[in-house]
Amino acid sequence: MKLRSSRFADLGTQRASGLTLVEVLVTLAIVALLMTLAVPSFKPMLDRWRVKQSVGALTDTIRLARSEAIKRGGNVVIQKLPNDTDGCTLAAAAGEWGCGWRVFVDSDGSGSYTTGDVILQTAQVPGGIQVRHVVSVAAIGVDRWGKMDGLNAKSFTIFPAPDGTASPATRTLCISAGGRIHDEEGATCPG
Numbered sequence: 001m002k003l004r005s006s007r008f009a010d011l012g013t014q015r016a017s018g019l020t021l022v023e024v025l026v027t028l029a030i031v032a033l034l035m036t037l038a039v040p041s042f043k044p045m046l047d048r049w050r051v052k053q054s055v056g057a058l059t060d061t062i063r064l065a066r067s068e069a070i071k072r073g074g075n076v077v078i079q080k081l082p083n084d085t086d087g088c089t090l091a092a093a094a095g096e097w098g099c100g101w102r103v104f105v106d107s108d109g110s111g112s113y114t115t116g117d118v119i120l121q122t123a124q125v126p127g128g129i130q131v132r133h134v135v136s137v138a139a140i141g142v143d144r145w146g147k148m149d150g151l152n153a154k155s156f157t158i159f160p161a162p163d164g165t166a167s168p169a170t171r172t173l174c175i176s177a178g179g180r181i182h183d184e185e186g187a188t189c190p191g
Contacts, residue, residue: 044168044169047128047160047163047167047169048168048169050126050128050129050160050169051129051158051159051160051169051170051171052171053126054125054126054129054131054158055158055171055173055183057123057125058101058123058131058156058158058173059173059181059183061078061101061103061121061123062078062175062179062181063181064103064120064121065077065078065103065120065140065142066142066146066179067146068103068105068120068142069142069143069144069145069146070144070145070146072105072144073144074142074143074144075105075106075107075109075141076103076104076105076106076120076141076142077103077104077106077111077112077113077139077140077141077142078101078102078103078139078140078142079101079102079104079112079113079138079139079140080096080097080099080100080101080133080138080139081097081099081100081101081102081122081124082099083096083099086099086124088100088124095132095133095134095135095136095137096130096131096132097125097131097132097133097156098125098129098130098131098132098161099124099125100122100123100124100125101122101123102119102120102121102122102123103119103120103121103122104117104118104119104120105117105118105120106141111139111141112138112139128160128161128162129158129159129160129161130158130159130160130161131156131157131158132156132157132158132159133154133155133156134154134155134156134157134172135154140154146179147177147178147179148175148177148179153174153175153176153177153189154175155172155173155174155175155188155189156172156173156175157170157171157172157173157187158170158171158172158173159171159187165187170185170186170187171183171184171185171186172184172186172187172188172189174189174190
């Protein structure tokens with residue numbers, strides 16, 4: 001009878017724990033397949049989330065501008081950011097607000113930002129989202145009563161950039177002449 005050391009007794013019968021290379025590759029292939037099927041279904045959800053984020057940011061900006069105008073006796077302006085801001089390359093049309101906007105105290109009454117004006121807020125739009133002012137203005141003044149320039153209501157359409165306003169994620173921010181703000185699904189305000 002041959003005696004074996006207890007230390008080496010089970011060496012030949014033990015199997016190494018862990019995964020083989022083949023098992024890892026099969027698992028990765030299955031995960032890659034599931035990702036290619038699942039990722040496209042997340043795009044509409046992400047588009048809706050980014051649009052709602054932009055609607056909320058613009059709503060907050062308008063409320064800030066109104067409250068600051070009432071507090072300061074007017075001369076507050078919301079103006080779209082220039083199209084070359086932080087690499088934003090949207091069309092230069094006045095109604096394109098997709099690069100973002102700023103709220104400032106218009107100390108010289110020019111209606112647009114100049115050196116010396118106090119910036120109250122700057123906001124940028126998430127990538128892939130466009131914001132378009134329906135009547136194509138580059139700035140909106142707010143008077144001492146918190147009313148927007150002009151007698152007409154204002155509206156902004158916010159939508160995913162590649163899909164355009166036909167996207168189901170499209171929302172329109174409607175602002176009455178008196179300053180009431182609400183958002184609607186689609187590319188138009190009611191009434």
